[in-house]
Amino acid sequence: MMHIVLAAAASVAGGVAAAGHAAGHLVASTASVAGDAVASGHAVASSASATAAAASSSASSAVTDAQLNAQYAAAVAAKEAAYPILRFCKYTAVGAWVRNSAWAFPFLQSWHFIGMTMLLGGVFAIDLRVLGVARAVPLAPLHRFLPLVFVGFGINLITGICFFCHDPWVYAFNISFRIKMLLILLAGLNALWFRLGVFLDLEHWGPGIEASRLAKVISAVSIVIWLAVITAGRYIAFT
Amino acid sequence: MDHLLLALQNSQFAYWLSQGAFPPIITVHSAGMALLVGLQGMINLRVLGIGRKGLPIAAMRRFMKYVWIGFWMNLCSGILLFSIYPDKYVHNTLFRFKIAFIVAGLVLGAVMNSTLLSVGDEYGAAGTSAPARTRALAALSLACWISAIVAGRYLAYSTFADIGASAG
Numbered sequence: 001m002m003h004i005v006l007a008a009a010a011s012v013a014g015g016v017a018a019a020g021h022a023a024g025h026l027v028a029s030t031a032s033v034a035g036d037a038v039a040s041g042h043a044v045a046s047s048a049s050a051t052a053a054a055a056s057s058s059a060s061s062a063v064t065d066a067q068l069n070a071q072y073a074a075a076v077a078a079k080e081a082a083y084p085i086l087r088f089c090k091y092t093a094v095g096a097w098v099r100n101s102a103w104a105f106p107f108l109q110s111w112h113f114i115g116m117t118m119l120l121g122g123v124f125a126i127d128l129r130v131l132g133v134a135r136a137v138p139l140a141p142l143h144r145f146l147p148l149v150f151v152g153f154g155i156n157l158i159t160g161i162c163f164f165c166h167d168p169w170v171y172a173f174n175i176s177f178r179i180k181m182l183l184i185l186l187a188g189l190n191a192l193w194f195r196l197g198v199f200l201d202l203e204h205w206g207p208g209i210e211a212s213r214l215a216k217v218i219s220a221v222s223i224v225i226w227l228a229v230i231t232a233g234r235y236i237a238f239t
Numbered sequence: 240m241d242h243l244l245l246a247l248q249n250s251q252f253a254y255w256l257s258q259g260a261f262p263p264i265i266t267v268h269s270a271g272m273a274l275l276v277g278l279q280g281m282i283n284l285r286v287l288g289i290g291r292k293g294l295p296i297a298a299m300r301r302f303m304k305y306v307w308i309g310f311w312m313n314l315c316s317g318i319l320l321f322s323i324y325p326d327k328y329v330h331n332t333l334f335r336f337k338i339a340f341i342v343a344g345l346v347l348g349a350v351m352n353s354t355l356l357s358v359g360d361e362y363g364a365a366g367t368s369a370p371a372r373t374r375a376l377a378a379l380s381l382a383c384w385i386s387a388i389v390a391g392r393y394l395a396y397s398t399f400a401d402i403g404a405s406a407g
Binding site for chain 1: 290
């Protein structure tokens with residue numbers, strides 16, 4: 001029974017996606033049901049076979065809209081029962097606001113992108129200086145921008161939690177989202193290594209001073225990781 | 240003009256862009272934005288006084304090369320994004336505002352740079368403050384870039400709803 005319900009839900013999601021003219025918001029919510037069916041290990045081999053299964057069941061007995069809606073509601077209830085933490089996130093006030101407001105997404109994304117420029121503007125400025133660009137800039141005072149970097153990170157953490165709560169299943173089982181979180185963790189550890197490992201003698205990093213090879217490697221890695229974070233973030237909508 | 244734009248919109252090229260090529264193009268557009276607005280923002284904030292004690296304004300000019308790399312990344316990727324739905328963009332008020340903010344940000348930034356960053360020795364030392372007029376230019380330019388980002392985000396939701404580019 002569960003198999004049929006999930007297969008039907010998957011075919012509903014596939015049908016909506018294939019229609020192509022539905023709002024992206026709707027595609028994201030319905031696709032999460034299909035994605036969750038796969039992620040939770042139920043016997044849905046592929047969306048093609050799921051659609052075929054649903055088609056054969058609808059051929060034998062005509063399925064009404066009301067029955068489909070009931071099946072869909074059952075599938076949603078099943079996935080919520082399976083993941084209480086995600087269910088908690090979904091029914092927070094923030095989650096409800098983002099789901100129900102038409103302009104919450106562009107509003108939050110504007111802040112997410114502004115936060116990104118604050119975060120990466122400071123990070124790139126420091127990394128580029130370590131790599132030898134603008135060697136006339138002393139490194140120590142460049143770290144006056146660090147509070148700005150942390151404010152940018154805070155803005156993106158808050159807006160990111162808002163995105164996550166609007167439909168936790170979209171993100172929790174999304175490979176791009178998982179890679180993005182892992183990369184942000186790596187970037188944080190990399191920055192910590194820079195601060196604790198090679199950047200101990202702040203006052204000696206004056207104008208014209210060339211950074212050590214290790215510092216340059218850490219900075220190059222930092223730029224690569226952050227560019228990968230942007231890439232993974234943009235691919236969340238496409239995986 | 241509209242005829243030409245529609246021809247572009249209905250071309251195989253635009254179709255290809257709207258399918259597989261779309262995610263990498265918006266990725267380049269985002270990375271370019273981080274370089275362009277991120278580094279330009281840092282320069283503007285220094286002109287406005289953040290980090291004044293130790294950072295020489297003139298030295299910050301070196302970051303302009305990377306601001307321009309970001310700009311060219313976004314001009315090229317932006318033209319490709321425009322090619323997908325030229326007819327929609329050209330009649331979209333948000334798009335016109337976004338372009339106006341970008342042009343204003345570039346012009347204000349160039350004026351700011353010419354009056355300040357290129358003067359050399361005068362602002363070569365740390366601890367110097369920019370004159371009030373230049374600080375006003377920096378604040379205005381920063382406001383333009385932030386407005387361009389906001390216009391761009393709202394623009395995505397007014398034109399891309401039908402290709403499913405929503406979450407993330």
